[in-house]
Amino acid sequence: MSRPPPDPLYILRGSGAPVNTLHFYCGGDGPPLLYSGSGKGAVHVWNLNTRRAEQVLESHNSNSVIWLDTFDGSRSSLISQGRDMRLCLWDLSEGRSAVTDSLLTGAVGFCQCSLLESQPGSSLLAHPTQDMEEVSVVEMKSWTQVCSLRPDTKLGMLMSMKMWQADSGPVLCAGYEDGSIVLWDVSQRHPLSFLKPLPEPVMCLDVHVCSQKGISGSSEKILQSWTVDGQRTLQMHHSVQMTNPGVSQMRIRADGKILATAGWDNNIRVFGWKKLKPLAVLQHHTDAVNSVAFSDHQDPTQRLLAAGSKDQRISVWSIYSES
Structure with missing residues (x-):
């Protein structure tokens, strides 16, 4: 047992x-x-x-x-x-x-910022703006704007994002109100790939850079993971059905072994990251x-x-x- x-x-x-x-x-x-x-x-x-x-x-x-x-x-x-x-x-x-x-910033939504320390003393910060679909990436020490990322099609409000350093430069994954996820090339200021894993707003997401895999959650009972392949294209991966709907936030541990989620049902859930195997429900x-x-x-x-x-x-x- x-x-x-x-x-x-x-x-x-x-x-x-x-x-x-x-x-x-x-x-x-x-x-x-x-x-x-x-x-x-x-x-x-x-x-x-x-x-x-x-x-x-x-x-x-x-x-x-x-x-x-x-x-x-x-x-x-x-x-x-x-x-x-x-x-x-x-x-x-x-x-x-x-x-x-x-x-x-002028942003009125709930989308959290994402910080990338690309080199010592130099940090890029992605933040939501007054334009609720836009991500602004700034150099943090001077607040100088590096780029503005805004989808060409209507995806609704920016809900969640994560920026990281890829071999080709900084990339950013953003989740939107209509359930879409967009992978952006920050240096080139254009989208690399689109994916719509769920129909509900992407309330939260996280990416494990070493495994080139991410995961998103919403108001539904499903967690959906996805990968970034060699062509920097988003591909569906595993999904897992939860007992109760609604995830506020999720975090992958740095070693890429476990995932934790913050639930609307008052519970913390822990999963194995490789196959999203449920490991524990923490109740307090x-x-x-x-x-x-x-x-x-x-x-x-x-x-x-x-x-x-x-x-x-x-x-x-x-x-x-x-x-």
């Missing part, structure tokens, strides 16, 4: 609002950190050794924080995206909590799970999975850490 799913290692409480987004930072000499963004505009910086918030950052005019990331290889350099249509750059070094720069939350994140810890025995929920709690799990 298979082992029952584990309980959380611990729960982080005190966000004071629904937890919309999570980001781990486990590098450097300091303690492992987890950044969380709340529905009331706060960013909590959690010290995972003490399991307490080291800092609480207030910005975005009390609007929801929907995406967070670190850059320049530093725990002190943080970027946040809020529903006030702004991106904020933070300097958290030496106890500071200063917004050093910001960008007004009393409301919809909005976000999942895997830690980037170098020690495989210290790998963690975190989930943020509408119930204002963050659950932290140790699961398949040595698989």
